[in-house]
Amino acid sequence: MTDTGDTPREKLDLAVERVRAAALEMRVTDDLRQVVAVVFREMVDLGIETTSATITFFDRPVDSVFHYVANFCPNHADVDWSPDRASGEVVFLGDVYAVGLPTMTQADFLRGANALDGQIVLPDLATWDVGIPQTFETNTVPGGSNRTLEFLGLYLGLTEAESRMLLPPLAGRWSVTNVPFRSGMIGYRERQHSPEHDEIVAELARGIELGFVRFLDFRRLEQQNRELTVQNALERVRARALTMRETEEILEVASAVYQEFEGLGHEIGFAGVGIFDRNGFEYWGAKKVDTDEADRPEWGFLAGPWVSLERWRQALGPLNWISDLQLDARDRGLPHCIVRLSAADNRESLRRSLALWEEEAGRRVIDYSFSEGDEDTYRHVVFHAHGHLQVIANSELSEDALSEASRFAEVFGFAYSRFLELKAAEDSARRRAIEAAAERVRAAAMAMNSPDDLRDVAGMLFTEARSLGIDTPRVCINFLDPTSGQWQSFNTNLNPRNYGLEPTAADIYEYSEEAITYVRDVGEGRGGGSVGRRELERLKRADMPETLPYTFTLEMAVEYVREQYGVATEGLATNSYLAE
Template sequence: MKLTSQLEEEIKQLFDDMWSAYFNGDLDKWASYLTEDCKNIGTTQEETFENRDEILSYAEAVLPQMKGVVELRPKKMDISALDPYIMVHEISDVYIKVADEWKFYAELRASFILQREDDAWKTCHMHGSYPDSRTVEGEAFAFNKIVAENKKLQAAVLNRTLELEEKNRDLEVEAALERVRSRAMAMQHSNELADLVAKVFEEMTNLDIVLTRCIIWIFDPEDRSTRMWMANPEAETGAESYFVPYHDQPAYQSALKAWDERNPRWVYDLQGQIKDAWDDKLLIETELAKLPEQVKLAMREPDSVILSAAFNNFGALQTAGLEPLSDKHLDILGRFGRVFDLTYTRFHDLQQAEKQAHQARIETALERVRARALAMQVPEELKEVASVLRHEMGLLGVEELETCSIYINDESSGNAECWYALKDIRDTTSAMVSDHFALDFGDTWVGRQMLKLYRAEEMQTSIVMSGENRKEWIRYCAEKSPVLQGYYGEVIPDRTYHLYKFSHGAIGAAAAGDISEESWDLLQRTALVFSLAYSRFKDLTQARIDLQHLKEEKGRAEEALQELKATQTQLIHAEKMASLGELTAGIAHEIQNPLNFVKNFSEVSQELLDEMKEEMSEGNYKEVEIIAQSVIQNLDKITEHGNRADGIVKGMLQHSRTSTNEKEETDINVLADEFLRLAYHGLRAKDNSFNANFETDFDPDLPNINIVPQDIGRVLLNLINNAFYACNERQRVASAERSLSASAERSLSTYQPNVTVKTMAENGNVIVKVIDNGNGIPADVIDKIFQPFFTTKPTGQGTGLGLSMSYDIITKGHGGDLRVETTEGAGTTFIVALPAGSREF
C-alpha cells in the first residue's frame, strides 16, 4: 500500500474529528473511530485496556474532568504505511483552562495503528504518555525525587497495609460472626444451642483468641438461677447444658450484678480460695458434677482463671482463659455476645414450640391411657392399662420411671389390689412384665408407708426402699405375683417408690432415686386420668357382682327377665315410632293432597263398579263399556297421585338419611323449597298454635352446584327452624305483655311473623338467604353464635350445636361461607355462600 497525499489528508482529518468528538464529550462518535478489539496502553498502570468497551468505560469516568477545560494542540504528526496498517505518531501540547486562561500543561506523545474496516480507517491499537516532568536538566531519571517519593510511598504502603490488615481482621471477625449467626438461625431444636456454643469456641479460637472453654449463660429472672451451655476442649461429646441454682459465691454474685446492668464487658480474676470454693460449689453441688472427670480436673488445675463475658438481655457469652483478653479480643467477644442477643429469640421460640409439642405428646399419651382404661371390659384388664402407661412413658423419654403400678384401695378391709407393669430386664424379646395381685398393707414395711400416705392429707410421697426393707418388699411381691420370681436375680438394687394419690387409690412408679419435676407432673396428671377411670373400674367390678347375683337368682328372675325383654322391645319400638313421627310430621302436609285424590278417585271407582254390576245384570254392555272406561281413567289418576306421594316420601327420605359425604349436582332452589315446607309443617305438627307466613324468592337461572345434599339440607333446615323460632318467640313475648301494655297490644296486632328464603348468584357464588322478622340477635352474643354449645334458647330446647355444625358444613365441607346480619327488634338474615363451580374441598 502506497501512502499518498490524499490518504495523508484523510488520516489528518480523521484525527481532527476524533479529538474534537472526545473533548466535546461525544463519546459515541469518538468510539466509532475504534475497532471492537482496540487495545490501549497509557501512562499509568490502570490505563491498560483490552477492548473498546473497557476504553469507553474509562473515558466515561475521566471525561467529566476534562470536558471544556482541556485542549489538544497538534505540533507534529508522522504517518507511515505498514501494509495493511497505517502507523501514526503524534506529538501534541496539552493545554488546560485555568481562570478563563489557557495554560500549557504537558506534551503528549501518542502512537496509533489504524486498519481498514467497513470502508473506513479505525484505530486498533494506541499508546500515549507524558515525558517525565520530575527530571531536571541533565538527568536521565529524577533519582533524588524518586528516592524521596519511594520513602513516602513506602510509608503510605505501610499505613495502607495496616489499614488492610485491620479491615481483613474485621472481615474475618464478621465472617466468623456470620457463620455463628447462620448456625443459630438454622437451629431446629433448642438442644442445638450446645452445637452453637461449640461453634463459638471454634470460631473464637480460629481468631487466635486463647481460651480454655466457652460458656453461654441463660439466667432465670425469677429465681436468679442459670443454665450453662459449656464447650470444653477436653470432652469428646461436645457442648452440653447444666443447671446451676442461685448461690452466693462472689463470682456468681458479680456476674448477676453485671447481668442486671447489661454490662457488655465483664472481667473477673478467679483465684485462690475463692476459686477453690467456686470449683467445689459448681463441680460437686450442681449438675456440673456430671461433667467428665478430665474436664473437672482441667477446671480445677490452674490456680487462676480469667473469666470474661459480654452480658445481654438473656444472659451472657462467657469465656475462660489463663491470660486476660486484650481490648480488641474483648471487643470481639462483645460482638459475639450481640449476635447471641439477637438469636436468643430463635432459641426461645424453639424452646416454647418444643414445650408445646411435648405437652401435646403427653396429652396424646394420657389420652391413650384414658382410652384403654375406659375400654376395659373386665377389672383384670387394669394390668393392661398399667402396661400402656409404662409404654407411653417410655415413648415420652421418661425412662427413669422403671415400674408403673396402680393401687386400688378397699376401704372396708384396709387392703389393696395392685396392677403393675415394668420393663423386662431378663429377656430382650419380651417388652413388658405385667400382673395383678392383692396385698395387705400391714404385711410389709413398704406397705405400711403406703398406708400412711393414704391416711395423710399429702397427695404424694417418695418411699426410699433399701436394705432389708427393699428385699422384704420384693420377696412379698414375688410370692403374690409368680412372674416376678427371680426377676432381679441375686442382687436386688435399692429403689425409691414415688406415689401420687387419686380417688380410692394411687399411681406408683419406682426409680433409682429422685425423679424430675416433669415425671412428678406426669404422675399427677396420670392420677387425674385414673380418677376418671376408677369409675369405669368400679362399674365393672360392681357389674361382676351384680352378674353373680343374677346368676344365683336366675330361676326366680326368669319371668321378670322375659317381661323386661318384652318391655325393652316395646321401648325400642316406641322410640322407633317416635323417630318416625318426627320425620313424618314434616311431610304429612305435602302428601295429604295426593292421598286425598287417591281416596276420592277410589270411592268414585267403587261407585262406578257397583253401577257397572247393575248394568251387566241388565245386559246393558254398552253402558258397561262406558263405565269401565271411566274406571280406567280413575285408576290412571290414582296411579298418578300415588306416584306423586311416593316421590315426595322418597325425596324426603333421601334428604333425611345419613350423609355419605358424596357430592352431587343439586338444584338448590328445589332443595331450599323442600326444606322450607318440611320445616314449616313439622313445626305446625308439633305445635298447633304455631303460625307464620313463609315466602320464597328464587333465582330461576341458578346453575346446579356440586354439594352433599343431605348436609346442605340439614343446614337449611336448621336455619329455617331458627327463623321460625325467632318469629314465634317475638309473637309469644308480645302476646304475654299485651295485658300490661297498650303499645304491646298494638304491636301484636300489626306484627305478622314472616320467613323468606331467597336465592341468587353473586361473585361466582350461589347465595341462599334465610330472612326472618323476629327480635334479632343481641349485640353482646352475636360473636358467640357459631361457637359449639352456645344457645340462647331455654334449657332443654336447644343443644347449641346447630349453628356450629352448619358453619363447619359450609366452610370446611364445601369451601363456602356462613355469616349473619341482624338488627335488634327488626330481624335476622343468615347468608349461605356456596361456590358455583365444581371445586372439591
Template sequence: MKSEAQSKAEIEQLHRTLEKQAAELESKNRELEIEAALEKVRERAMAMHKSEELSEVIAVLYEQTSLLEFAGWGCGISIFNKEENYLELWISVHPEKIQPRRYKIFGQDHDLIIKLWDIWTKKKSNQFIDLIGPKKKDYDDYVFSKTELSQIPEQVIQFIRSKPNSFASFTPMKCGLISFYDSKSSLSKESFAILQRFAKVFDQAYTRFLDLQKAEVQAREAQIESALERVRSLTMAMHTSEDVGKCIVRMFDELTALGLSKNARTGIGIFNQENENMEVWTASRNQKDEFKIDIGILDMTLHPLLVEARKSWKSKTPFHQYILEGDDVKRYFTAINSSPNYHAQVNKQHLTERVYHYDFVFNHGILFSFTDAPLPEEQLQIFQRFSALFNQTYTRYLDLQKAEAQAREAQIEAALERVRARTMAMHKSEELGEVAAVLFDQFEALGATPERLNIGIVREAERIIEWWSTEQGGKQIDHLFKGTIDEPTTISKVFSGWKAGKKSIEIDLSGQELKEWISYLQKELGLPFDKKFQRDRRVHFACCYSHGMLLVSTPKPLPEDSKVLLQRFSNVFEQTYTRFLDLLKAEAQAREAQIEAALERVRARAMAMHQTSELNEVSMVLYEELIKLGFQFISCGFEIILEEEQVLNVWNHDFNQGQLSHFQMPLKGDNTLKERYEAWKSRKAIFLQELQGIALNKHLRLGAPENVKNEKDLISIFQILPISALLIFQKVVSMLLEIAKYKLITRRFCFVSPRYSSRHTPDFSIFKKPKNRQERRRSKQP
C-alpha cells in the same frame, strides 16, 4: 547617534520590559507553585483507598497552602449533611503536628453555625467571618463544650483559645466549605482565587472519596451480612440450650472479626418473666486466646448495672449503656464471681479503671458486651443488627421448642394411652405382670432406659408389698413377688414415703447396703437378678399413687424429665387401676346378685316340696343353678345322717338320666365316711375330701352312684348341716380352679336345702322366711 533622550527612553522601555517579564516570570512561578500544590493535593486525594485517608488529604492541603504563604494558624473543611442536620469538620492546626480527624456539630444552635449553613446553601463566594474578642471566646466556649470538638487534644484547644481574634475565610464547594483561620486578617482576593482552585480540586477529591466510601460501605455491608448469615445459619439449627452457647461463641468470633476488641466479654441474657433472674451465656477469650463460654443463672438485683439492664428490657429501650468506674468495677465483678448459680470467674487483677457495658434489647432478653473503651458508632449499629438477628432466630428456636414439646407431648400421650388401654383391659390382678412389661416398653420408647420396672401394691394389713416386676431388660414375668415392709434397704423406705404421702422417693444404694438388697432380692423375694447388670451403684426411683407405687431401678439417677415422665405414668396407672378395682367390685356385686337369684330359685323350689320324692327336682334345680354360676361337677345331692341307726341316707341326682338315686351307707363304713362323720360332729362349715386310688375304689364299692364309679380322681365338697350335708362330686382338674368359690357358694346353698327330723319326716318350715329376730334365732337352732 541617538540622542540622550532616546537612549534614556529605550533604557526605560527595557526596564519596563524586564519588569514585565520579571512579573510574568514571577506570576508563572507562582502559578507553577500553585499548580504543584494543587497537584500534590490532587495526587494525595487520588491515592485514597479508605475514607480515613481524607484526614491526610486535609493535612496536605494545609501544608501546601502554608507553603503558598496565605494560610494562617489553621485550615478546615466542613462537610454538610442536610438529612441528619449536622456538619462534619475536619481541622488542621499549626504548629501542632496532629493528624486531622472528623468532628460532628449537630443542629444549628449558634449564630456562627447558622451563618456557615447559609453560606453553603446559597453558595456565596469569598465569605469571611471576623471573631474578635468576646465573640471569639463565646464561639470557643460553645464548640469546645457542646460539640464533638471537645474531643480535640487539650493542647490544640489551648492553642486555639490563646488566639484573641480569629479571621475566618470561606469558599463554598459542592459538598461544603473550605475555611482558613488567621489572627490578623481575612484572605485577600488573590488568596480567595487560589482557594477557589483548591476548592475545585477538593471537590474532585471528595467525589472520589464518596465513591470510595460507597464502595467501602458496600464491602463492609457484605462483610457484615456474611457474618450475620453465618450466625443466622447456626442459630436456625438451635435445638437445646447448649446450641445457644455455641451460637454465642460464633457471634463473638464474628464480632471480633468485624473489629470488636478481643478483650471484650460478650453474651446473651434471656430474662425470666416470673422472677428477677436471667439465664446467661457469656463468651470471652482467655490468656491463651482461646474461646471460653460461661453459662448460668444471674440474679438481676445484685448490682445497679443489672437492675438498670432489666429496666431497659422491660421498657423495651433498644439500647442501654452503663459505665463502671473506680470501686464500682470491683464491686460489680465481686458480685458476679460470688453468684451461686453463675460460675464465671473474672480475674479482677486484669480489670481497668473504667469498664463500658452495653445492652442491646430484643424481645426475650439482651445482647450485651463489656469493653475497656467506648464502642464506635459503627460497632453499636453492628451489635444492634446482631441483636435483631438473634431476636428472630431465638423466636424461631422457641417456636421449634414449642413444636418439639407438642410432638413430645403427643408421643407421651400415645404411650400413656397404651398403658391406660392395657390397664383398662385387665380382668384379674394376675395381668399386672403384662401391664408392667407394657409400662417398661413405653417408658423405654420415650427415651428413658430403666433396668427394671416394678408395680407395687401395698397390703398394709398384711405388712407386705406385692410386686409385679419385669426382668432386667423389660421382659414380662408372670409371677407375683411379696416383700415385707420391714426390709430395711429399700422396701421399708418406699413404704414410709408412700405412707407419708410423698409423690416420689429416690433410694441410692451402694456398698454393703446394695449387697444386702441383692441378697434379699434373690434369697427372700425370689426375684431373678442377672449378675451382668450388677454395678457398684443402684438407684431406685418410685412414684407413689393411692394403692402403691411404680418403681424403676437404674445404675445411676434418672434425669429430671424421666422422673416427671414416670410420675405421669403413675397418675395414669392410678386412675386405671382404681377403675379396675371398681370394676372388680361391680363384678363382685353382679356376681352376688346372680348368686342371690340362684339361691332364691332353689329356695322357692324347696319351699314348694310336699314329699321326699320331690328332692329329685330340688337337686335338679340346684344342679342347674350351680352350672349357671360357672361350676362343673359330676353329681350333687343330699346326705341325711341318722345317728341312732348309724346310717347315712343319700339322695344323689343322676344328671345323665335325670333321676334321683337313693341309697344308704354306713356312717363308719370306711375312713372316708368316718372322716365325713367326724366333720359333721364337729360342725365344720365346709369339709373337703380328695379321693384317689385304693381309697377311692374302696369307698365307691360302698354304694356310690353309677355315674361316679368310673372316675379315677374325685374331690367331694360337703356343706355341713345340723343333721345332713350337701354333697357335690367334682373332678380334680376343675376343682383346682373353683375351690375357693365352692367354699363360699355351697355354704350359702345349704341354707336353702331341705331339713329332716330324726324320724325321716321332711320339715319344710326351714324354707319359710323368719318374721322377726327371735324366729330367726330359733331357725338356726339344731
C-alpha cells in the same frame, strides 16, 4: 477457624458471622449446643485464654433459665479419652464440646444450681439489666468439688481418677467475668482480666442472640408437637378405660398407661400400681411381655394381695423409711415423691416387698430379675386419687417427665373410679346370681317327694356352684347321726364319661351330662371304703372348723374313683379326670 481477616476488627466480624451462620443452621432446640460450641471456639481463636465458658439464656415470661457449658475435650489435657464415651447430650466441635444442663427456674439459678468450679459467678441481675459486664475474683481449690466430678462423669463418661487429672490446671485465682446481652450472659474466666476481651465477647453475643430467638421459636413448636403427642397418648388410655366392661380389664388399662408413657421416650426399669385406703394397699407388679402384634414388649400386670400398711412397714424392716417417705408425701398432698436408692437397697426393698406379697397371696406375684449392677436407682411415685403409679429407673425423671406422669396418673385415677363402678355392678349382679341359684336349689328341695329326690338336689347344688364360678370337682351333702356315728352322703362329681371312664357301680345316678350323683351309707365297718372311713374320722372331730383343708394324693384319688364308681384301675392314674 478457616476464614481470616487482616485486622482484629475484620477477624471479629468474621467470627460474629460464623456464630450467626451456626444459628441460622439450627433446625431444633438441641442445635443451640452447637452454636455455644462455635462461640467458645471463636473466643479461644480470638486470643481469649479461658479454660471454659458458660452461656446462660433467660426466658423471663415463663421463668426458665437455660444454662450451657463449653470446654475443651479431656484429651486436650492428655487424658486417654474418646467422644464415644460421652453422653448423647454432648456435642463436639473439633477439640471442644458443649452441653446444655437441665432447665432451671430463675430462683434455682440464683441459688447456684448446676454451678461448677470457677465456671460461673452468679450475676447481679440489676447490673445485668443495664448491660454492664461484671468481674469477680475467685479462688478454685485444687481438689475440685463433687459437683464438678459428677458433671465430668455424667456427661463425658470419665472415671473419678480421670476427672481429677483435669483439675490441677483449674486451681488457683481467676478473674471471672459475666458479659450480659439482651437474652442472657456469657461467662468466662482468665488469670488476668482484660476489658478488651469483654468487648469481643459482647460482639459474639450479638451473633448468639439470633440463635436464642430461633431456639425459642423451635421450643414453642416442639412444645406444641409434644403436647399433641402427649394428649393423643392420654386419650388412648382414656378410651381404653371407657371401653371397660369387666373389672379385670383395669389391668389392661394399667398396661396401656405404661405402654404409652414409655412410648413418649421415658425410661422404665420397673413399673407398679398401688391402690390405697386408710388401712392398707394393694400392689400390682408388672413385667415386659413380648407380643406378636406390638412393636415393643407390653407391660403385663398382676394384681397382688391387700396388705396392711403396718405389715408392709414390718416387712421392709430397716428399709421402712422408704414407705414412710411415700406415705408422708401422699398425706401432705404432694403430686409425687422421688426416692433415690443404692442398687443394694433397691434390690433388698423389692425382694422384701415381693416376698411379703407372695406370702400373703400364696402365689408368685411378679417375675422380677434383681440386677446385680451398682448404679443408684430412682423410685418415682406419682399419686392419683386412689393410690399411685410407680416408675423405677436408673436416672431421675425430669420435671417435664414427672408432669407428664402426673397426667397419666390422673387418667388412671379416672379409670379406677370406673373400675369401682363396674365392681359395684358386678357385686350386685353376683349377689342376684347367688340368690337366684340358691332359690333354684331351694325349689328343688321343696319339690322332693322321696328321699331319692335328694340326688337331684345334690346335682342341682353342684351345677349351680360351678355356674357361679366355684371350680370344684365335687359337692357332698352329708347327714350325720351323732348318736350312732353313722352318716349318709349324697355326692355329686364331674361325670367321668366325659373323660373316657365308664362307671359300673349300680347306684350311680347320672344327673346330667356334666354330673353324676351317688349315695353312700358310711359308718364304722360299713361301706364307703377306706377313703370314706378316713373322712368320717375327720368329721367326728369335736373342734371341726367351718372349712376343713383336705389333701387328696394321687394314690387316694385312684382309690376313691375305683371304690365309688367301680372304674377299672388300669390307666386310671394317668387319666386327666384325676387332675380335676
